[in-house]
Amino acid sequence: MKGFLGRILFVALACGVLIGGTALTAAAQVALTADDCVKCHAQQPAEIDSNGAAHKTDIDCQACHEGHRPSVANNIPACSMCHEGTSHYEVPECMACHNPHQPLDVALSGEIKAVCETCHTGPGEQMVASTSMHAELACNFCHADTHGNIPDCVACHSPHSETMVQNDCAACHQAHKPLELMYGEDTGSALCASCHDTAYSQLAASKTKHNQVACVTCHIDQHKTVPKCSDCHGEPHAAAMHAKFPNCGDCHSTAHNLNNWPGQ
Template sequence: MKRLTLILIALTICTGMILTLTPFSLAAELSNDDCVKCHTQPPADIAANGGAHKTEVTCMECHEGHPPTIRENIPACSSCHSGKSHYELQNCLSCHNNPHTPLILHLAKDITGPCLTCHQEQGVLLQENKSFHTTMACTACHQEHAQVPPCVNCHEPHSETMVQADCSQCHQAHKPLVVVYNDSTPSESCGSCHEEALSQLSTSNTKHQALACAACHKDKHKTVPTCQDCHSVPHSAGMMKKFPTCGECHNTAHDLNL
């Protein structure tokens, strides 16, 4: 009887140990397929907008272990992302709110420095070509990542028919005062600023009236050609000596005194 009692006690102890150890030591290891059984939204986010988080890493490679055996299984961004100045910034989640959709950014309206760690060329252009745009935060214009807003959101168009393609033909947003254009630029675009010159030209009865502004003021804003560029030396040497400046007789190219 005593021996039977000892055997029962031993069996009870062993059974208790097995039941206690089973959830941890005898449980199967987790796989990525197990994650979606409880966590439905993160896999859906990754599938839709995961970027490299979808193609380069798995759930288990990022989240090593699972509570309660591992209490802190949310890795720091720097554990994978390093080697660039952008990755040295603090508080990644202020823009990259959801690590499962890393390229969908939520931006505040006064951010510049973090943007320029990736978009350095644009920062250089703004500093080398001072304008009001230089004083603005990047996110004042680019309120969403990779979004390029139309100029007319802030600026009155030069004409009623003007569209964004017309703006960008002459003005680069990061150096807006460096105006360049081609020969096909309509004179109406110029006339919105140079109204008097266009008015004089459009009412002129000379051949200049048929010319587009860009035909004379070629390639770069404020280019003023000499009359000789087109007309060579139109008068005798004696007259040119007496009146060396064409405007003494002909006023301006937009309003010739003929």
């Protein structure tokens, strides 16, 4: 409560004393306007003023606080007075996250998942379809502190090599299904090299045309896909020869280390 005027008003409100010979009746209390509140309450008007969002622009104090002591004992509204009809409006403890006077300054504490899923169904569905240890974490374990916050993978994990950076992670991983290892055709071979050094160095040293082919051109789309030579080459030699030697590797060695015959 601030100031002398406020104190007088309060005394008038609380005790119904005479002002200028007139009793401050219930009727006069009804005449309180939203402009009066700040005379006695500093904090809530200041919060609404700076951060009230729609609670500032669409409604005023009295839309929520109907009446006042002493004539009305409890003037605290239920959120459901105005918010109804979606699953989000049915979760418990609205004010664990929302301060009604700055409703969009959402506080995220504890472990939150179900409430996030009242609006975002995708991430949870992905985690069920492709399970991983991420699925066991609360949403705000990663999306911490402020709503909408997106963390870097490298805040929690080391990259697979010294040259790999945060922007590379998405080439192979998706946050909500990190074990579904898919990649696009523009994924550089150096990224694979962080774990497959032998394959990478053999190919780099090869003097055959496979040297010019990216890892993902052969191992397409999904990690651990292994192609057959004939997927790309068919059976280029005489049929009798292929019948006799069904393994291309009998003559050509491996894809990463093709025999480097003269003339090839």
